[in-house]
Amino acid sequence: MKQTSKIFVAGHRGLVGSAILRHLRALSYTNIITCRHAELDLTDQAAVNAFFDAEKPEYIFLAAAKVGGIMANNTYPADFIRENLLIQTNVIDAAYHHGVKKLLFLGSSCIYPRMAPQPMKEEYLLTGPLEPTNSAYAIAKIAGIETCRSYNRQHGTHFVPVMPTNLYGPNDNFDLFSSHVLPAMIRKFHLAKLASQGNFEAIDQDEARFGPIPDDIRTSLSSSQEIPKVTLWGTGQPRREFLYADDLADACVYLMKNYEETELVNIGTGRDHTIRELAEKVRDIVGFKGEMVFDTSKPDGTPKKLLDVSKLEAIGWQAKIRVDQGIQKAYEWYASF
């Protein structure tokens, strides 16, 4: 991939796509193409083909997808499987027909079996049953891996599936129903801190910027003189691994330039934390002084998800941003609005 190559970043306004775009610009790539969802719906095959006819990209980062946390996945499985199958199939097929030199397909660590041995190696794919809260999304992503492999085998393309762990950073989704855990914690602790300071104007501004605050959280923030409690989901015992989006972007560009094979590669840090430990870190970084409670009526999901990153390290890449530094950066981004 040269500085002047024509590079399509699909999903450039999301968490991952925006980080890849920032990274490519910082590295002085000059010929990057993007298209907003409102102008190009990637589930529409004819529209995707017309876009490729007009733009003729040479390299693609496929970071457009229907994405969400445990509750969104568990509530809308039909949307997750349908939209992801359509987006990835349309883009991968158009990439083949338009002679794209290399494509990186973003999968997810939820492709591995729920009870896979830890840390999870690439070869554990399809060795056991999936986690039920996100099986529809996981099966779409597994189909994406097999689509890349099949086009490579039949057509000699160079389409590479990469499997990132849980991600966070600027342009994350902070909606308290559909987000992942880290942005949800940042927002819940921040709102509770504002309420404990009596800063209700800032809470209204937060709602205007990041979307509606659910009624139960609103009530806990507005009513009393006491410091509100922050309610988190599940038992707090599941373990997750977190990678900052800019580290992921660095890994994706590194693999695009240096990985000549086509088999899938995990992208993570190799370290995990319990949800409770993570909550304590976020609470301290935000500076909230009150209590947190766990609502065990909400699902835990997979008990433990930690990627084996030895393949990635052998290719020459390692994560650089520690989780406490990353949370600090993500909180600064969120609180700057």
Ligand SMILES: NC(=O)C1=CN([C@@H]2O[C@H](COP(=O)(O)OP(=O)(O)OC[C@H]3O[C@@H](n4cnc5c(N)ncnc54)[C@H](OP(=O)(O)O)[C@@H]3O)[C@@H](O)[C@H]2O)C=CC1
């Ligand atoms: N976030 C995470 O923790 C993880 C993410 N990943 C993977 O990384 C990739 C990117 O995820 P992430 O950045 O977090 O997700 P985001 O939701 O932040 O971004 C997804 C982007 O895709 C766009 N998009 C969605 N549907 C369409 C469509 N039909 N046509 C055109 N554009 C569309 C969205 O646009 P709009 O917002 O306008 O709809 C958005 O810009 C995904 O493949 C995901 O599976 C993997 C592991 C973990």
Ligand SMILES: C[C@H]1O[C@H](OP(=O)(O)OP(=O)(O)OC[C@H]2O[C@@H](n3cnc4c(=O)[nH]c(N)nc43)[C@H](O)[C@@H]2O)[C@@H](O)[C@@H](O)C1=O
């Ligand atoms: C990236 C990955 O993301 C999803 O899987 P997940 O890792 O289970 O997702 P999550 O980030 O939403 O939750 C992680 C853990 O955190 C707990 N938790 C506590 N309190 C909140 C909370 O307030 N919000 C959320 N969302 N979770 C909370 C929650 O109960 C769970 O135990 C899949 O969509 C999957 O498809 C996928 O690829």
